[in-house]
Amino acid sequence: MHVLVTGGAGYIGATTAAALLDAGHAVTVADDLSAGHREAVPGQATFVEVDVTDPAAIDEVAGDGGFDACLHFAALIEAGESMRAPERFFRVNTGGSATLLDALLRHGVTRFVLSSTAAVYGEPERLPITEDDALLPTNAYGESKLLVERMLAWHHRIHGLRYAALRYFNAAGAIPGRGERHDPETHLIPLVLQVAEGRRDHITLFGTDYPTEDGTAVRDYIHVADLADAHVRAVEQLDTHGTVICNLGNGRGFSVREVVEAARRVTGHPIPAEEAPRRAGDPAVLVASSDRARQLLGWRPGRPDLDVIVSDAWTERHAPT
Numbered sequence: 001m002h003v004l005v006t007g008g009a010g011y012i013g014a015t016t017a018a019a020l021l022d023a024g025h026a027v028t029v030a031d032d033l034s035a036g037h038r039e040a041v042p043g044q045a046t047f048v049e050v051d052v053t054d055p056a057a058i059d060e061v062a063g064d065g066g067f068d069a070c071l072h073f074a075a076l077i078e079a080g081e082s083m084r085a086p087e088r089f090f091r092v093n094t095g096g097s098a099t100l101l102d103a104l105l106r107h108g109v110t111r112f113v114l115s116s117t118a119a120v121y122g123e124p125e126r127l128p129i130t131e132d133d134a135l136l137p138t139n140a141y142g143e144s145k146l147l148v149e150r151m152l153a154w155h156h157r158i159h160g161l162r163y164a165a166l167r168y169f170n171a172a173g174a175i176p177g178r179g180e181r182h183d184p185e186t187h188l189i190p191l192v193l194q195v196a197e198g199r200r201d202h203i204t205l206f207g208t209d210y211p212t213e214d215g216t217a218v219r220d221y222i223h224v225a226d227l228a229d230a231h232v233r234a235v236e237q238l239d240t241h242g243t244v245i246c247n248l249g250n251g252r253g254f255s256v257r258e259v260v261e262a263a264r265r266v267t268g269h270p271i272p273a274e275e276a277p278r279r280a281g282d283p284a285v286l287v288a289s290s291d292r293a294r295q296l297l298g299w300r301p302g303r304p305d306l307d308v309i310v311s312d313a314w315t316e317r318h319a320p321t
Contacts, residue, residue: 002026002066003235004109006052006100007073008045009036012115012171012227014178016071018042019228023236028065030058031074040178053096055103062103069111069235070104072097078186079119079141086140093144098151105159111238112152112163113231118220118247118288120146120167128289131167131245138281149245156243164234164244166227166293169286173223173309174316180224188259189221189313196269197317203271205256207278210285216256218285220249223303223312233297244296249288250304262310 003020007013008029013036017027027045030052041047050057052074075093076082082089097114104112119142120135137143155161172189174180180190194200208215230248237244254262257273264271293299303309 001068001235002028004028004030004062004065004067004070005045005073006030006070007036007075007115009033009038009041009047010073011178011180011182012224013071013073014040014042015175015224016073016228016231017045018175018178019225019232020071021045023232028061028067030061035182037181052100053092055099058100059103059106062107062109067104067107067109069113069238070100070109071113071115071231071235072100073115075115075145077141079139080186082139082141082144089140089144090147093141094147097148101151101155105155105161110160110162111235112161113235113238114148114152114163114165115231116149116165116167117142117145118167118169118286120149123283124286127285128249128287129247130289131247131292153243162238162242164238164246166230166234166246166248167288168222168227168248169220169288170222171224171227172221173225173303173312175225175312176316176319178224179313179316188219188256189263189310192260192263192271193267193310193314193317195271196263196267196314201272202274203260205273205275207282208275209278212255212284214255214257217282218253218255218287220253220287221259221306221309222248222250222301223309226301226303229302230293230297230299233299237297241296246293246296247288247290248293249290250301251290252304253285253287254306258306259310262306263314266307266311266314
């Protein structure tokens with residue numbers, strides 16, 4: 001099939017674009033390069049520089065492409081920023097998705113995969129989190145994505161749009177040529193690796209008194225290549241399923257201290273760590289159940305080991321250019 005990948009110059013989008021090509025699909029990447037990188041777009045993909053929130057521009061792309069499906073990654077992603085400027089997240093994530101869906105439906109694109117987030121759940125009432133748990137976001141980022149999921153449900157009901165919403169926590173690791181590059185960087189694994197590179201003096205452990213084995217917060221890290229595989233499986237599954245809503249998780253969580261220790265093993269650097277008070281709103285443990293994805297998509301993480309995840313990220317950061 002011919003797939004439009006919005007945000008396909010970004011970390012997860014570009015990795016998924018490469019996986020789609022490997023699976024035999026034709027790919028067009030649409031990205032405004034505000035956060036993505038042109039060199040990350042696979043050479044076999046068609047690239048269009050466009051802002052998907054621009055109605056006229058995205059309508060032209062959707063009308064010219066003859067697309068069978070769209071995988072939608074273009075979004076603002078920082079939860080902390082969403083609590084300082086929620087209007088930007090609703091304008092880009094929610095409004096931009098509405099603009100994109102309007103163009104796709106007008107041009108007969110009937111399959112849609114949303115890069116969603118486990119932030120739609122908010123504070124978990126139980127662990128691991130399942131798809132049937134309450135959807136109560138605690139930040140504007142999660143709410144902006146949940147509103148898109150709700151729009152998709154209505155488009156499915158009224159227009160017959162087939163859609164998948166894939167909810168995941170922390171993408172990590174890398175494949176060759178497509179590493180994690182955010183500016184500013186806020187994600188734990190690249191921040192720890194910056195310490196190993198001498199770009200930071202230390203890593204800060206926010207909260208060491210959580211009710212966890214080592215006192216630091218536990219999160220679910222999933223290799224970006226495994227996420228890409230799930231997205232390919234999801235869009236193909238829409239041949240026979242009208243809706244697919246799945247968590248994507250590693251099957252277990254890793255604490256902040258475990259991530260730091262893994263980085264020390266992988267890099268051979270000491271990586272100084274300093275303790276600091278908890279940040280407001282940070283739960284002790286966030287781990288998703290991915291049983292539904294395993295059953296429905298036939299998917300399972302191929303690179304679940306933390307040392308492998310960190311090693312792949314480190315290797316890509318130091319690969320020859």
